[in-house]
Amino acid sequence: xxxxxxxxxxxxxxxxxxxxxxxxxxxRLALSHFGASPEVWWxxxxxxxxxxxxxxxxxxxxxxxxxxxxxxxxxxxxxxxxQTRLDRETVFIIDPIDGxxxxxxxxxxxxxxxxxxxxGRPVAAALVAPALDEIxxxxxxxxxxxxxxxxxxxxxxxxxVLDVASPAELIGAFAERETAQSLNRVPHVPSLAYRIAxxxxxxxxxxxxxxxxxxxxxxxxxxxxxxxxxxxISTDGTPLTYNRARVRHGHLAxxxxxxxxxxxxxxxTFV
Numbered sequence: 001x002x003x004x005x006x007x008x009x010x011x012x013x014x015x016x017x018x019x020x021x022x023x024x025x026x027x028r029l030a031l032s033h034f035g036a037s038p039e040v041w042w043x044x045x046x047x048x049x050x051x052x053x054x055x056x057x058x059x060x061x062x063x064x065x066x067x068x069x070x071x072x073x074x075x076x077x078x079x080x081x082x083q084t085r086l087d088r089e090t091v092f093i094i095d096p097i098d099g100x101x102x103x104x105x106x107x108x109x110x111x112x113x114x115x116x117x118x119x120g121r122p123v124a125a126a127l128v129a130p131a132l133d134e135i136x137x138x139x140x141x142x143x144x145x146x147x148x149x150x151x152x153x154x155x156x157x158x159x160x161v162l163d164v165a166s167p168a169e170l171i172g173a174f175a176e177r178e179t180a181q182s183l184n185r186v187p188h189v190p191s192l193a194y195r196i197a198x199x200x201x202x203x204x205x206x207x208x209x210x211x212x213x214x215x216x217x218x219x220x221x222x223x224x225x226x227x228x229x230x231x232x233i234s235t236d237g238t239p240l241t242y243n244r245a246r247v248r249h250g251h252l253a254x255x256x257x258x259x260x261x262x263x264x265x266x267x268x269t270f271v
Contacts (some may be wrong), residue, residue, distance in 0.1 A: 012116070015069070016124040016139040019092075019114040022064040026057040027112045027130035030097055034131060035106055049100050054078050057096035057112060065092050065114075072116070075243065077216045083245065090118045091243045095216035098127075099191025108132050113193045115219035120241040125220035127197050136197050136224050144200055144227035151228040153256035154202040162259060165195045166208035170251075196221035196254045200228035206255035206263060215247040221254075230256045237264055 033053035040051045058078040066074060069092070073085030076094035085091045092114065097103055099110030108131035116124040127136040136151070138144040144151040161182040168185070186204055189195045195207045196218070219242050222232045232254040233239055240249060253263050 012118075012123045012139045012141060015116045016126070016137060016142075018065065018068055019116060019124055020126045020128075020135065020137055022061055023112045023114045023126040023128040024130075024135065025064070026060045026096060026114075027128035029053075029060055030057045030103070030110075030112065031130040034103060038104075040104065049104060050078065051097070051100060051104060053103065054097045054100055058094065061092075061094055061096060061112075061114065065094075073243065075215060075247065077214065081247075085243060086245060088243075090116060093117050093122075093215050093219040093242060095193065098193040098217060099189075102190040107190070109189050109194050110191050111136075111194050111197075113216065113220045115223065115242075117215075117219055117242045120243060121239075122219045122223035122242065125223040127193055127220050127224060129194060136200070136221075138224040138227040140223070142227070144224045146197075146201055151200050151224070152202060153199060153225075153228050153230045153259075154205050156205075156256055156258035160205070162205040162255075162263075164206045164208060165189055165198065165204055166206075167210055170208040170210065192217045193221040196225050196232060199230055199254050199256075200225040202228075205259055206253060208263075209249075209252035209254070211250045212248045213252065214249075215242045218242075218249065218252075225254055230254060231260050233260065233264065235264065 030053045038052040040049050043050055058076055073088030073091035075085050075091055078096055095113040097110055098113045103110040111127045111129040114126045115122045123140040125138045136146050161184050163186050164183045165186050198204045225232055235251050255263055
C-alpha cells in the first residue's frame with residue numbers, strides 16, 4: 001500500500017528522531033575509544049584502517065535500527081553487503097565512523113553518519129561529531145540544524161574568493177584555468193561527511209571530491225547540505241542517487257546553489 005505524502009512526512013520525522021538518538025549513542029560509544037589506542041585492522045588491501053571503535057559503533061547502530069524498521073534495507077561500511085537492500089524502497093545508509101584516520105590520529109573532526117534513503121534520495125540524516133559536541137540533523141520536510149540552530153550556506157558574491165576544501169590536485173587544476181573563480185584551499189579535513197557539513201554550516205564555501213567516494217560517506221551530509229541551501233552534484237550537474245548496485249561515485253562538488261554554478265563548468269573540463 002502506498003503511503004500518502006502526509007504519512008511519509010510523519011515517517012521521516014519519526015525516522016529522524018530514531019536515527020538521531022541511535023547516532024548520538026553510537027557517537028558516545030565511539031568517543032569512549034577515542035584517544036585510547038583501540039585495536040586496528042586494515043582492509044581494502046591495506047589501504048583503509050578500521051578500528052574496534054568502528055565495529056562497536058556499527059554493532060550498536062545495527063542493533064538499534066534494524067529491529068526498529070524491519071522493512072528497511074541496510075548498507076554500512078562495516079557490514080558485508082549482500083545487496084538484498086536493492087529490493088527495498090527505503091534503506092539505512094551508515095558510516096559508523098567517518099574519518100577513521102582522523103579518529104586514530106587524535107583529531108576531533110570525525111563523525112557518525114546515518115541516513116535514511118527512500119527511492120534513491122536521503123530523507124532523514126544525522127551526523128554526530130561527539131568530540132566536537134556537534135549534532136547535524138535534517139529531514140526531507142524540515143531545515144538543516146546544528147545543535148538545534150538552523151544552518152545556511154555562505155551567501156555568494158561574484159567577487160568573493162571561495163574557501164574550498166579539496167585535494168591539492170583538484171585545486172591545482174582550477175588554478176591553471178583563467179576562467180576559474182578565485183579559490184583559497186583550506187586545510188584538509190579527512191572526514192568527507194564532515195567537510196560537506198562544514199559547507200552547510202557556512203564555515204567553508206565548497207568542497208571538491210575525488211572519484212570513488214561511497215554512499216556511506218555522502219548520503220547523510222548530502223541532505224544536510226541540501227536543506228541548508230546547497231547542493232552535492234556530479235560533474236555533469238546531476239544530483240546523486242543512492243542504494244544502487246554500485247555504491248561508488250565519480251568526481252563531485254559541494255557548494256551553495258549559486259557558488260556551484262561557477263565551479264561546475266570548470267570542474268567538468270578536467271575530470
